[in-house]
Amino acid sequence: xxxxxxxxxVFAAVLFSMGAAGVLLRRNALxxxxxxxxxxxxxxxxxxxxxxxxxxxEGQVAALFVMVVAAAEVTVGLAILVAVFRRRSSANVDELxxxxx
Amino acid sequence: MIDFLWLxxxxxxxxxxxxxxxGKRIGEPASGxxxxxxxxxxxxxxxxxxxxxxxxxxxPQTIFLFSWIPMVGANASLLWDPLSSVMxxxxxxxxxxxxxxxxxxxxxxxxxPRFFGYMNLFIASMLTLVLADNFGLMFVGWELxxxxxxxxxxxxxxKPSAAAAGKKAFIVNRIGDWGFLVGLMLIFAAFGTLDFGVxxxxxxxxxxxxxxxxxxxLLFVGATGKSAQIPLYxxxxxxxxxxxxxxALIHAATMVTAGVxxxxxxxxxxxxxxxxxAIVATVGALTALLAATIAIGQRDIKRVxxxxxxSQLGYMIMAVGLTAFTAGIFHLMTHAFFKALLFLxxxxxxxxxxxxxxxxxxxxxxxxxxxxxxxxxIGWLAIGGLFPLSGFWSKDEIxxxxxxxxxxxxxxxxxGIVTALLTAFYMTRLIILTFFGEARxxxxxxxxxxxxxxxxxxxxxxxxxAVAGLFNTPVRLGLEHFLEPSFEAVEQVHPxxxxxxxxxxxxxxxxxxxxxxxxYARYGRGELPTEEGGYWAAALDGYGVDAFYxxxxxxxxxxxxTWLAKWFDPKVIDGAVNGxxxxxxxxxxxxxxxxxxxxxxxxxxxxxxxxGIVLWMLWQGxxx
Numbered sequence: 170x171x172x173x174x175x176x177x178x179v180f181a182a183v184l185f186s187m188g189a190a191g192v193l194l195r196r197n198a199l200x201x202x203x204x205x206x207x208x209x210x211x212x213x214x215x216x217x218x219x220x221x222x223x224x225x226x227e228g229q230v231a232a233l234f235v236m237v238v239a240a241a242e243v244t245v246g247l248a249i250l251v252a253v254f255r256r257r258s259s260a261n262v263d264e265l266x267x268x269x270x
Numbered sequence: 271m272i273d274f275l276w277l278x279x280x281x282x283x284x285x286x287x288x289x290x291x292x293g294k295r296i297g298e299p300a301s302g303x304x305x306x307x308x309x310x311x312x313x314x315x316x317x318x319x320x321x322x323x324x325x326x327x328x329x330p331q332t333i334f335l336f337s338w339i340p341m342v343g344a345n346a347s348l349l350w351d352p353l354s355s356v357m358x359x360x361x362x363x364x365x366x367x368x369x370x371x372x373x374x375x376x377x378x379x380x381x382x383p384r385f386f387g388y389m390n391l392f393i394a395s396m397l398t399l400v401l402a403d404n405f406g407l408m409f410v411g412w413e414l415x416x417x418x419x420x421x422x423x424x425x426x427x428x429k430p431s432a433a434a435a436g437k438k439a440f441i442v443n444r445i446g447d448w449g450f451l452v453g454l455m456l457i458f459a460a461f462g463t464l465d466f467g468v469x470x471x472x473x474x475x476x477x478x479x480x481x482x483x484x485x486x487x488l489l490f491v492g493a494t495g496k497s498a499q500i501p502l503y504x505x506x507x508x509x510x511x512x513x514x515x516x517x518a519l520i521h522a523a524t525m526v527t528a529g530v531x532x533x534x535x536x537x538x539x540x541x542x543x544x545x546x547x548a549i550v551a552t553v554g555a556l557t558a559l560l561a562a563t564i565a566i567g568q569r570d571i572k573r574v575x576x577x578x579x580x581s582q583l584g585y586m587i588m589a590v591g592l593t594a595f596t597a598g599i600f601h602l603m604t605h606a607f608f609k610a611l612l613f614l615x616x617x618x619x620x621x622x623x624x625x626x627x628x629x630x631x632x633x634x635x636x637x638x639x640x641x642x643x644x645x646x647x648i649g650w651l652a653i654g655g656l657f658p659l660s661g662f663w664s665k666d667e668i669x670x671x672x673x674x675x676x677x678x679x680x681x682x683x684x685x686g687i688v689t690a691l692l693t694a695f696y697m698t699r700l701i702i703l704t705f706f707g708e709a710r711x712x713x714x715x716x717x718x719x720x721x722x723x724x725x726x727x728x729x730x731x732x733x734x735x736a737v738a739g740l741f742n743t744p745v746r747l748g749l750e751h752f753l754e755p756s757f758e759a760v761e762q763v764h765p766x767x768x769x770x771x772x773x774x775x776x777x778x779x780x781x782x783x784x785x786x787x788x789x790y791a792r793y794g795r796g797e798l799p800t801e802e803g804g805y806w807a808a809a810l811d812g813y814g815v816d817a818f819y820x821x822x823x824x825x826x827x828x829x830x831x832t833w834l835a836k837w838f839d840p841k842v843i844d845g846a847v848n849g850x851x852x853x854x855x856x857x858x859x860x861x862x863x864x865x866x867x868x869x870x871x872x873x874x875x876x877x878x879x880x881x882g883i884v885l886w887m888l889w890q891g892x893x894x
Contacts, residue, residue, distance in 0.1 A: 265869065266867030268865065270865025270867070
């Protein structure tokens with residue numbers, strides 16, 4: 170049984186769904202960040218797999234871009250998280266609903 | 271030398287800028303002298319440039335300044351030909367004399383430098399009008415003279431009547447400007463350009479008679495506004511609220527002749543529309559007659575001269591309507607001299623009597639104001655048309671042209687003769703009431719001769735009024751030859767030759783002497799007649815034309831404006847704006863429920879959206 174590109178795609182889809190479910194269902198901001206990381210990395214996986222299958226370098230380039238953006242996003246996100254935690258001693262996102270219209 | 275032509279406009283414009291911005295620091299009388307110099311220098315330049323026409327070394331030419339509106343091919347370029355040179359000489363020559371006169375007349379006015387700034391602005395605007403080489407630039411000048419006229423009429427704006435007079439002049443002129451502007455649009459539609467050279471050169475091939483009539487009638491509407499003809503003449507008598515030098519410069523000598531100049535300049539267009547020409551000539555003659563009958567009944571010395579100006583402008587308009595363009599320009603020139611003289615003389619009298627303008631409170635001034643008296647007498651005889659003063663030659667050329675054209679125009683000749691009689695009558699009345707008889711002025715008024723800054727311009731203008739007629743006489747057609755290059759493409763009407771001409775001249779001389787005689791019999795022998803009631807009240811009121819326009823045009827206009835302000839604006843305009851605001855707010859309050867503030871609900875919306883897109887793509891790809 171050979172490992173084809175379809176396996177990678179299915180694996181990535183499963184990872185992505187787990188991440189999405191985490192973002193939707195968990196209330197802890199830190200866990201939500203980790204779920205987002207999971208989604209981003211599942212997408213990275215599809216980029217790499219597709220790039221390798223089609224013989225294109227762009228897949229790897231896109232993956233590198235995603236990593237850079239993810240790093241930046243986490244930096245900002247964690248900073249916000251720390252600031253919020255200092256004020257409220259809680260990381261529950263459902264309590265942060267001041268912007269309700 | 272011709273390269274310096276732009277200085278004619280630039281110098282007075284510079285003066286206006288300096289005096290309006292820094293006038294207070296320059297002060298009195300330096301600002302007056304500066305302004306006078308900045309008109310005098312252009313006059314000298316114009317004289318030098320005109321001399322080269324006379325000795326034949328220079329041809330009419332266009333001087334390109336800069337590209338103005340490239341999209342429609344309009345350039346700021348000036349036209350220097352005999353016609354524009356005559357106008358330039360009148361504007362700068364009479365203009366500089368009146369500037370010098372104002373140095374004395376405006377003495378002590380708290381806005382003295384500002385006055386001269388406006389005067390310089392007027393000179394620059396008027397020169398733009400007469401030097402323009404296309405209708406576009408001419409229109410710019412046309413509007414700017416309207417602006418300076420407004421500023422100067424309401425110069426003493428703390429007086430409500432002066433402020434109202436300025437507004438009236440501006441608004442009535444706007445009606446004429448509307449016609450002028452629409453005429454220009456038609457010209458542009460027909461020719462694709464506003465350049466004089468192209469328009470006049472190709473007019474005969476391009477324009478149908480109907481189109482030519484439409485264009486020229488609209489241009490003539492503009493002329494009736496600026497040159498105070500029926501039905502738009504009503505602003506000019508009120509314009510006398512301005513300082514007297516303004517009346518002399520703008521409302522007698524120069525600006526009001528813009529319409530005459532414009533028609534003469536557009537001679538090639540008007541020639542294609544005989545109907546328009548007949549209307550122009552008729553309106554001119556009727557205006558001349560109507561204004562003369564009103565002038566008889568006026569008591570205010572400046573209003574007599576104002577109606578007299580309207581009447582004389584009627585002569586000029588009649589002349590250009592007869593296609594006697596040279597005669598029209600000739601009368602424009604002589605009128606500029608003697609009417610400026612009469613106004614300045616009247617100003618000198620008003621000055622001497624501490625701002626008294628009612629002729630019934632003058633009288634006997636000849637002993638107190640020798641120079642003013644003598645110069646005014648020359649002006650009186652010149653406008654009356656007594657041989658050999660200037661008015662005689664120019665007026666008779668117009669009347670002779672009407673006579674020579676014959677047919678219907680014979681009636682116009684007759685109207686002109688009657689007007690000449692009335693002119694002699696009311697001018698004699700003015701002179702007798704002002705300078706002869708007993709002193710009727712109020713107690714405590716001590717008349718005195720004006721300072722030299724005022725009398726010297728009077729003397730120069732009197733000399734010009736006396737001899738200017740000799741520029742163009744039946745025996746020596748100086749002006750006619752000089753203007754020939756400007757009118758070579760059009761056919762002009764000329765007075766008849768030989769005995770007829772002399773008989774006509776004799777007839778008008780007799781008429782003038784009769785007019786003077788009647789006036790002398792009525793006012794010159796002791797007891798003055800009481801001029802009250804009946805005709806006199808009607809004439810004093812200008813036949814109630816103001817009230818008529820007030821009822822027919824102003825009142826409905828006001829009613830519409832009130833309705834717009836009280837109903838249309840709050841209900842429709844404000845309603846639309848408020849309705850838009852209300853709609854936005856209610857849409858916002860409907861949509862705000864989507865903004866829950868819960869991050870996870872937003873995330874759910876994003877996921878739902880992404881899922882929706884994926885499903886759509888699968889459907890498009892034919893998966894189901």
